[in-house]
Structures are given as structure tokens and as C-alpha cells.
Amino acid sequence: MTCGCVIFAYDGDIAYGPQAVLASRLVKKHLDIPVTLITDIATASAIDCSIFESMIYTNVNDSNKRRLAGKEIAFKNGNRHSVYHLTPYDRTLVIDSDFLVFSTRLKEYLNSNYDFMICENMKDLNPSRQGSHVRFDPASLDMLWATNIIFNKTPEVEALFDLVEHIKDNWRWYGSLYKFDTRRFRNDYAFTVACHMMVDFHTALPSPVLFNDQDQLIKVSDQGLSWIVGMENFLIKTTDQDVHMMNKFDLLDNLDKLTELSND
Amino acid sequence: MIEKRLPSGYFTIALPTKQTDYLRLAYVTALTIKLTQPIGFNSISIATNHVRNAQNLKLAWVFDNIIEYEGPKGMNCRSRAYELTPYEETVFIDGDFLFLNDISHWWPHMQKHDLWCATRPMTFRNTTMEDKYYRKVFVDNNLPDFYSGWLYFKQSRETTKFFDVLRALTDYPETWKDQLIDYRFESIPTDEACALAAKMLDMVEDMSDPKLPFPRFTHMKPKSQGLQLSDDWTEQIPFYYDKEFNVKLGPFTQQDILHYTKKDLISDALINLLEDKVWNKYKDIL
16 A cells, blocks of 8 residues: 655745645655645746655646735635545645644554544644634534545545535535635635535544744744744744644745755 | 323423413424334323313324323423323423434333433534533532433332422422522422432432433533523524424534424424324324
8 A cells, every 4th residue: 555645735926836845855754755746837847846756737727815924815725625536645645735744643643544534623822812623603513624634545535525526616505504704715614514514524633733824933943943922922832743834924934944854 | 190001102291381382392292203213112192281282283193192280380290290101111301302313222221220311411513512501500519410301210119209309399499498509599490300309319320321322312502502692592503404304403413302492493384294294104004
């Protein structure tokens, strides 16, 4: 059985390609598995692709918009569901390009037998924030996080990915039914609804640390990453911990130093 | 004492008020029992002070017995269930239940005991209810977490003792007022009365097991559902059913029993649907 990691990256207002290169280097260092990049020609031509075992080129036509650190950002996220058919691996880890692996934690889950695993939560280290627990609506579902997914190729898992595509194609209808904000497509929402429709099909992955777009990465060293978190300016240090870093600006600003951490 | 001439079944008391037609609610409960429970586990009887109205219901035969009752009302009437029931073995239920699927497999476990009480309320999300908003008296007084909306009992000495105590608690406030702290009621509610009776008789472990996943029902007390905005859960959670009587609350499919609590939830359309389905199920064997 082959096992590997897949990362999606499409440059928009933010350069996702360099993030994917960093994420890939960290996966290789800590999880020791091959990495495939799903991208487009424009993104690939701007980065050194030699780190990836394979490249898959697909275009995403529909662009999305979000606010990040006070700025309106265009990005492309509409083809995550296609990973089931695109992945070259029997067992696949899918990560966001802003998910940085600093531990061997996910290895254990890659070695497990569960067919479909996804994060139920992220850990927000700011005690004054509500954290990463997102409920669509008081009467609706608790959101799953598609930041990390591990899956096997089985007919049931294929059905789940097909369902995600169906939900994406009928976004407003499902938004009305499940009472979520339909202004932009979110893979998190689509996977949440699909897992619910398949009667809690998933197994939970452990919750990684989340730093949102307001949190600042202020220092990168061999001893770990130092952060200023939230309006209260909490000082937090992470060591040997996987982090979901939503502040892409700081990620790119610190790319060289973070890359040094990915060296053996 | 009513002669116990039926082996086992569900029993409820329906005493309509100006605000709520409890007979109508009990009728719907009976329809759902007849619809979802297999033969041998689908008997239901009621005690009511509106016998004529019950006999005039479209499918009045869904009640295996309609028993005339003119005794105490409110909390006090439930402590009469033991003497009123026509069954050797009874599950006393609240009148605002919808039975959603076959739960007859609960019976063999309950039948090993003299009494058995529900301790597993569920949220509409199909998770075990953890919220204790409505259970302050239970927590403060270390009472077992009983939900008397589902109370199994058979005719026995133990059950007789239990109901004797229950009747004393509901009829004579002085029997419980010096045993409870931090209460704000003048009449003891039935959940508290059942819990206190079991505690006084040292029967808690004989009539409940919080680890057991049944008997359980989805208990739609709004604040225990994590809905802080209103006392009316239907303002926030849509209630759906299809023509097969599959029920959803919001996106969550409901199972086993829905204790809807919201008395005006039941529409004429729902009653018509249930009557049609029950008639189609039984028309060839009646």
C-alpha cells in the first residue's frame, strides 16, 4: 500500500506555491512520506518543484474571496474534493499549504486503519477567544476542519468525496438547509455536511494548534516558534508542535527561517 | 384498583386543560406507538376525565383501554398510575412523546426489575444531555437523575412501596419539605418525587443504570439543548417529518422517542398522516 501527502496550492493575491514547498519539506522531514502538489502551471513555474515526488496540474476556474488580516484576498479552493481521484497514493494525507508539520504525531494516524479521518477541532491557545469550535447555527452542525484529512480509497470514501462535490454544486441549497454562510465556498463546511449526511462517517484526527490571521509570528529559532496572540498580546511559544498558521503574510515573511527548520 | 387484565403496555394520564388538549397529545402518542412498535409491544391505555371525547376519536381503538379518572390533577395524578394501570407490567409515559422506531428490545431488560426509570435524556443532536439547568434541585440534593417521563413497573411489593411513598410525597408536602434544600416549588414535580422516593427507599440502583444507553428520549427542554434565546425551541430548530414519518430536528434525524414538550407542535396534518399510516398498517388485522 502506498502512502503519501497531497497539498493543493494556487497562487492568487497570496503566493501559495512557496507555502506548499515549505509544508512539503516539513512533511518529508517529520513524516517521511512522498508529497504530491496539485496546482496550475502559473503557480508551479514560480517555485522549485524538485521537492515534490509528483505534480498534478489542474485549473480551478472559480475564485473565492476572504478577508485576511484586514485585507480582501482572492484564492482558489474549489477542487479539494477531486483529491480522491487525483491522488497517486492508496492512503493519502491532505494538508492545507499553511499547515506546518513539526512533529511525528500524524505518523501514528497514517499507520492506522481508519478509512476517513478529519479534524474535529483546532486548539486556540488564546484563553479569551472562543476557540476553534465553530457551529454553523445554534440548531445546526459543529464544523469539521478539512485542514488535515487522511483517507483510503474505498467505495464509501469515494461516495463521501462525490458528496462534497455535490454539496459544492448546490452550495446555496445546502447553506439554507444547514444554515451556514454561503457567501464563499468553504471545504470545511462541505466536508462537515457530507460527513453528517453519511451519518458521522469520519474518525477524528487530533486537534492541532491554530494561530489565526490576527496572531503574529515574531521569532523562528531552533528552540521553536514565538507568537503574539490576540488583542491581549499573549506571548506564546510552540516547540515540536504542528501548527495551522492562518496568517499567511507572516508565514511568507518568515519563509526563509522556517525553511531552515525543515533542513535535516 | 383497576383489574390488571392485560399483560404489558404503555400507560398515560390525559387530563385536558383550557390551555392544552392533553387527550389530543396522548392520541398522537398512541398513534405513534401503534405505528412503530411490533405486536405484543404496542398496547397503550389512558386514564382521562374526557372518556366520551376519547371514544369519539377517529381511531379510538388505538387505545386498548380508556379508563375514567376523576381524581387529583397535576403532579398528584401520576402517583395514581400504579392503581390505575390495566397492565401487569406498565411503562408509564408522558403524553407528549412521539415513538419513532421499534424500541421493544428495551422491555426484556426492564422486565428483570420491579421498577425502571429513564436516566438518559438526549439532545436533538443525538448526544447525551449534560446540561443541568433544570436539574438544580437534583444536584443540590444529590438525587438520582431520574426522568419519570418513562417509568417501568410491574405489580410487586417493591412497586407498591414505591408508589405509596410517591403518593405521600405528592399529596403531603410536609413529607418532602424537610428533606430537600434550595427548592422553589410548592408541589413537588414528578421527576423530583420519583427520585426522592427511590432515594428514601434505597432503590436507586435497583431501578436505574446511568451507564445503560436506554431507556432514553430526546428531551426538548430548550435550555438543555444549548438554546439560550427562547423558551420556544421551535423558533430556532425546524421540525420536519416526511410521509414515512421520519422525523428530523434541524439536520439531525431523530431516533427512539421524541419528548417534544412544545404542546402546539402537533398539527392536524401530522395527525392525519399518522391516522392514515396506522389504518393502513392494521386494516387487514382489525
